Amino acid sequence: MYLPHGSAPDRDGGCTGSPADVAVRAYANALRHTLAMAAATDRAELTTRTLVAAREVADAAVAAVIEPDGDLRAEGDVDLVERFGALDADLRSRLCRAPAGPTDLLAGGAVTVPMSGGALIVAGHPRPAATQVLSLIAAHHVAGLDRLSQLDALRRFANSDPLTGLRHHRPFRRRLAKATPGRTAVIAIDVDNFKSINDEYGHGAGDTALVRLGNALQAALRCSDDLYRVGGDEFAVLVEVAGEPEALAIAERLLRAARSAGHPVSAGVALRRDDEDGPDTLRRADAALYVAKRAGRDTARMADRPA
Known part of the structure; x- marks a missing residue:
């Protein structure tokens, strides 16, 4: 794979001055970029800021990041970006294993810095002395990925039930508040005779x-339907439907899934009205659920219909 020579403007005013002055400016520039990288809120933003930093401190025509999963993203000179995108999996893997510094794996004056199973690469006349500063940027990229991963885990923990992995009451309330009158149905579900299992x-x-029940219910839903665990043995589903018959049909499908999992449930269904808010719809669904319980369990009832 041949990467032609390119050029990019010297964004920090050139390399004039003593080598010590150049090094100080390079590290000061890298520090400015690493502070921006530390403020990235997602992986895409972090990678964008890493590429901008690498290009600038190395005065390179293009910069590329190869992630540990093999994904590659490059920014800069259009022709070089296309050539980086065409690198096969074997060459990407070899670049990730290459030592830091100039590499002969890519023609055209490329410098590579390995980083936690991936690599940061610059090409198109990069500064030969930029390897150490690029290593600093690569280290901050890896640290940024770790930080974002931890934040994602905290968000999942804050919004998910640790036992079933389903979202819990907090995201359910947020979603319920956005329910559309005449379109959003609430299905309240309660496991039949659950206390006897524990006892x-x-x-x-x-x-x-x-x-097991949560997995069965989730498998019975459409991709657009939302399942939540909102209590000990209580689940709730929010679905967008054309009307009450479709909502009740979904509830019946959930009943069949629960039976197949060996844990029958009862369900109450309510379609949001124009004159009520989400919590009111939930209360009607709960009332229908208790009607289903009194009717003998393992059944579904529509709200506001005669028992």
Whole structure:
């Protein structure tokens, strides 16, 4: 793979001055960029800021990041970006294993810096002395990925039930507040005779039942439907439907899925009205759920219909 020579403007005013002065300016420039990288809010933004930093401190025509999963993203000279995008998986892997510094794996004066299974690469007349500063940028990129990963884990923990992995009451309330009158239906679900499972077999068996049931209910829903665990043995589903018949049909499908998992449930269904808010719709769905319980369980009832 041949990467032709290119040029880019010297963004920090050129390399005039003593080598020490040049080094000080390079590190000061890198510090400015690493502060921007530390403020990135997602992986795409972090990678963009890493590429901008690498190009500028190395005065390179193009910069590329190869992630540990093999994904490659490059920015800069259009022709070089296209050539980087055409690198095959084998060459990407070899670049990630190459030592830091100028590399003969790419023609055209490329410099590579390995970083946690991936690599940061610049090409198109990069400054030969830029390797150390690029290593600093690469280290901050890896640290940024770790930070974003931890933030994602914290967000999932804050919004998900740790047992089933389903979203819990907090995101459910947010989604419920956005329910559309005449379109959004709430399906309240409660496991039948769940207390007997805990009493007879222990809470471990109850937890296993909830996980199995949650998986079965999720598999029975469409991609656009939202399932939540909102209490001990209580689940809720928010669906967009054309009317009450479709909402009730979805509830019946959930009943069948629960039976197949060995843990029957009862369900109450309510379609949001024009004159009510989300919590009011939920209260009507809960009332319909209790009607289903009194009707013998393992059944679904539509709100505001005769028992």
